[in-house]
Every structure is written in structure tokens, then in C-alpha cells.
Amino acid sequence: MSVGLEHYLVLASILFCIGIYGALTKRNAVVILMCIEIMLNAVNIALVAFSRFFAPDVVLLSGQVFVMFVLVVAAAEAAVGLAIIMAIYRSRRSVDPGDIDLMKG
Amino acid sequence: MAVGAEVAFWILAVVSVGAALAVVLLKDVFRAALFLVLCFFTVAGIYVTLNADFLAAVQVLVYVGAVGILLIFAIMFTRETQHGSLFNRLKMPALLFAAVLLGAMIYTMTATDWTATVGALSNTSLEALGEGGSGLTGSLGEVLFSEDGFLLPLEIAAVMLLAAVLGGIVIMREK
Numbered sequence: 001m002s003v004g005l006e007h008y009l010v011l012a013s014i015l016f017c018i019g020i021y022g023a024l025t026k027r028n029a030v031v032i033l034m035c036i037e038i039m040l041n042a043v044n045i046a047l048v049a050f051s052r053f054f055a056p057d058v059v060l061l062s063g064q065v066f067v068m069f070v071l072v073v074a075a076a077e078a079a080v081g082l083a084i085i086m087a088i089y090r091s092r093r094s095v096d097p098g099d100i101d102l103m104k105g
Numbered sequence: 106m107a108v109g110a111e112v113a114f115w116i117l118a119v120v121s122v123g124a125a126l127a128v129v130l131l132k133d134v135f136r137a138a139l140f141l142v143l144c145f146f147t148v149a150g151i152y153v154t155l156n157a158d159f160l161a162a163v164q165v166l167v168y169v170g171a172v173g174i175l176l177i178f179a180i181m182f183t184r185e186t187q188h189g190s191l192f193n194r195l196k197m198p199a200l201l202f203a204a205v206l207l208g209a210m211i212y213t214m215t216a217t218d219w220t221a222t223v224g225a226l227s228n229t230s231l232e233a234l235g236e237g238g239s240g241l242t243g244s245l246g247e248v249l250f251s252e253d254g255f256l257l258p259l260e261i262a263a264v265m266l267l268a269a270v271l272g273g274i275v276i277m278r279e280k
Contacts, residue, residue: 002111003110003111003114003115005219006214006215006219007114007118008114008151008155009214009215010211010214010215011118011121011122011151013207013210013211013214014122014207015121015122015125015144016210017203017204017206017207017210018122018125018126018128018129018203019125019129020199020202020203020206021129021199021200021202021203022128022129024195024199024202024203025129025192025193025195025196025199025200026129026190026191026192026193027190027191027192027193028134028189028190028191030134030138030176030179030180030183031128031134031137031190033176034128034137034138034141034176035128035129037141037145037168037172037176038125038128038141038144041144041145041148041168044148044160045148045151045152048151048152048155048157048160049155050219051155051157052155052156052157053219054219059156059241061241061244061245061248062248062255064157064159064160064241064245065245065248065249065254065255067157067160068160068163068249069258069262071163071164071167071168072262072265072266073262073265074167074168074172075167075171075172075266075269076265076266076268076269077269078171078172078175078176079175079269079270079273080269080272080273080276082175082176082178082179082273083272083273083274083276083277084276085179085183086179086182086183086276086277087276087277089182089183095183098193
């Protein structure tokens with residue numbers, strides 16, 4: 001069978017679930033951030049696939065525009081998230097989210 | 106789709122899933138970051154098979170170029186204390202949760218009828234155009250920068266990027 005929308009959506013689902021598994025289980029904040037990037041990439045694949053396949057014979061550009069905005073937000077999130085991780089590492093000498101319990105009552 | 110595009114899709118899909126699994130399962134954080142870069146590259150290839158040429162270029166520039174290097178920098182800065190990327194005690198419940206979520210998502214994706222009538226789309230402000238020809242980059246720019254398109258979100262995104270840069274500097278600054 002020829003490759004269509006479902007194939008891309010299933011690929012996006014698999015990547016998203018791999019990302020969510022890593023984000024839930026990892027003990028290194030940098031790796032959690034990497035898994036979140038995988039999840040954002042999976043969503044981007046789904047958006048581009050919809051923009052290509054949703055209507056026959058046309059490309060709906062707003063899906064690609066959404067991907068652009070997701071890219072911008074992902075870049076900002078990586079910059080701020082890594083800055084927070086580095087700041088916490090500087091004061092606590094750890095990047096394990098389990099050790100970061102400053103707001104625990 | 107052409108046969109070449111289908112073969113490319115299958116190769117890219119397998120490599121991207123394998124690279125994502127390597128990111129999650131590898132104990133060496135640096136190798137995990139390198140596999141993440143490989144995953145970003147294959148996603149760019151998947152964009153190419155979907156006629157999104159500009160997005161593929163942006164993916165390589167932003168993700169592989171900027172985010173990948175940023176992550177590797179962060180790994181090298183925090184290298185002293187970490188003992189690899191280990192799993193916490195949520196390993197099995199999270200695996201169960203991810204598997205159930207994957208099953209539900211795949212069922213929803215394949216069972217839903219995604220075909221749409223163009224009439225339902227014509228009353229939205231979406232720009233529709235034929236594929237092929239000069240590529241999508243020019244029309245993507247027109248949609249992004251036109252008054253009735255996405256000009257305001259674009260400006261907000263620019264302000265948000267500035268805020269993120271300032272926030273990163275402020276958070277990282279020595280007291």
C-alpha cells in the first residue's frame with residue numbers, strides 16, 4: 001500500500017510516545033529536555049503531514065506556518081530550559097530532577 | 106507519491122524511530138545527544154518527502170545547528186556530577202502508560218476518516234496552492250507576512266524570542 005497520511009501519523013505517534021516515556025523516566029534534566037524536543041518534532045511531523053494530505057492535490061500552508069511557530073517556541077524553550085538547568089547545577093551541583101525539591105513544603 | 110519518496114519515507118521512519126529509542130535507552134548522555142541530532146536530521150528528510158522544503162532547511166538550521174549544539178554545551182558543562190542518564194523508579198509504570206497511549210493514538214489515527222471536503226476549508230483564511238512548480242517558500246513567506254495572514258503572531262514570536270534570550274541571560278548571570 002502506498003504511503004499516505006496514516007503512515008506519517010503513526011510515525012508521529014511512535015516518536016511522541018518514545019519522547020513521553022523518556023521524559024517521564026529519565027533522571028537527567030538535559031535528557032528530559034531532549035525527550036521533549038523529540039515530542040515537539042513528532043507533533044511537527046503530524047502538522048506537516050496534515051498540511052500535505054488533508055485536502056487532495058493542495059498544500060495547506062497554515063500547517064507549515066504552525067510548524068514554524070512550534071520551532072520558534074522550541075528554540076526559546078531549549079534556551080531558557082538549559083539556562084535554568086545550568087543555574088540549578090551551579091547552586092546544587094546536580095541535574096537530577098529528583099534532587100530539585102526547593103518548592104517542596 | 107513516487108516510489109523513491111516511499112522508499113525514502115520507510116528508511117527515514119525506521120532510522121528516526123531507532124535514533125529516538127537510542128536517545129531514551131543509551132546511558133551515555135553525549136551519545137544520546139548525537140543520536141538526537143541524527144533524529145533531527147531524519148525528521149528534516151521526512152519534511153522533504155512531504156514537499157516542505159523550507160521547513161526542512163529551517164529544521165537543519167534551528168534544531169541541528171542551534172538546539173543540538175546548545176544541548177551538547179549543556180551536557181559538557183554539567184558533566185562532572187552526572188553518572189550517565191539513568192532511569193528513575195517510574196520505569197515500568199511509564200512504559201505501561203506510554204504503551205497504552207501509543208495504542209490509543211494509533212487506533213485513533215487509523216480509525217478516523219481524515220478526508221475533508223475542500224468546501225469546508227474554503228471559508229477559512231488558509232492559502233491553498235498546487236504542489237510542484239517553484240516550491241512553497243515564496244507562498245509561505247506571503248502567508249507569514251501578509252496582514253490577513255500571520256503577521257501579528259510572527260511579531261509576537263519575535264518578541265517572545267527576545268524575552269527568551271533576555272531570560273536566559275538573566276538566569277545564567279553570576280550573582
